[in-house]
Amino acid sequence: MEGITIIPAKADEFALIWPIFQAVTKTGDTFIYPDDMDYFDAEEIWMKGTNPYLVCQGEQVVGTYVIRPNKVGHGSHVCNAGFMLHPDHQNNGIGRYMGEHALKQAKELGYLAMQFNVVVSTNSRSVALWKSLDFKIVGTIPKGFLHQEKGLVDLYIMHRFL
């Protein structure tokens, strides 16, 4: 995508990601993580045992995604991925580009499928994006997510083979 570069994040580069992590989780309507998670917990969740990436527009880091095994052992052929894009840079195609990039990377890493465990059902933009990238809703957890404004709402599990 013109003007956007996606590169692997180094283990000590979480500081570049932290402002995005904070901006995205504080809305309490998209991510499962507690709104008040501290730097070190966030770093462990996002960087430990994952393949993390930086999404850059010029010199500026505007987004991040990670790929990791969805489960250890007998489920490790399926990956999970998480995506964060700074609110100032949404709605301009970067989200889709990150998704396409992640699918390619995951395949290269040898995974057979990608699974999202936490797609908030009220987040219609995300649901539509993943459906357009051939993900299917394979499960619905009733009232699985405590939405900051809407209370308990359903969670979708979305999946596609690579």
Added chain:
Amino acid sequence: MEGITIIPAKADEFALIWPIFQAVTKTGDTFIYPDDMDYFDAEEIWMKGTNPYLVCQGEQVVGTYVIRPNKVGHGSHVCNAGFMLHPDHQNNGIGRYMGEHALKQAKELGYLAMQFNVVVSTNSRSVALWKSLDFKIVGTIPKGFLHQEKGLVDLYIMHRFL
């Protein structure tokens, strides 16, 4: 249940659980954990951040289960539980008793629902047990589990409110 006692496990009692953990995971047809997981990794998975229990027949520990938040933050009102019963003590009602006990404990701990993320579709005994305890299959991960004998088989996600 006559002759069976279920008590909380203390933080330093994983040694009592380890023989069961080994016996149950080595079959490679029920649990997601790698068949060759070592003591310390197993201890961390089973004891850290969980409510672990010992299932005793007389003085002997024959089973164990844990309750833990299925997700942090916005999903922490839903618990996950894991159950292990030594192969020598299966098929005699202890599994059901463990399940009933866990549902009661989870409710007392304040959870709103219980979710299993890894019910191997070919494990018909477990699927039937959980259905009889009012769990529903809310999701199916196609080929989500690498079964030691059968290869890639589906995984069910099962759920019930408490």
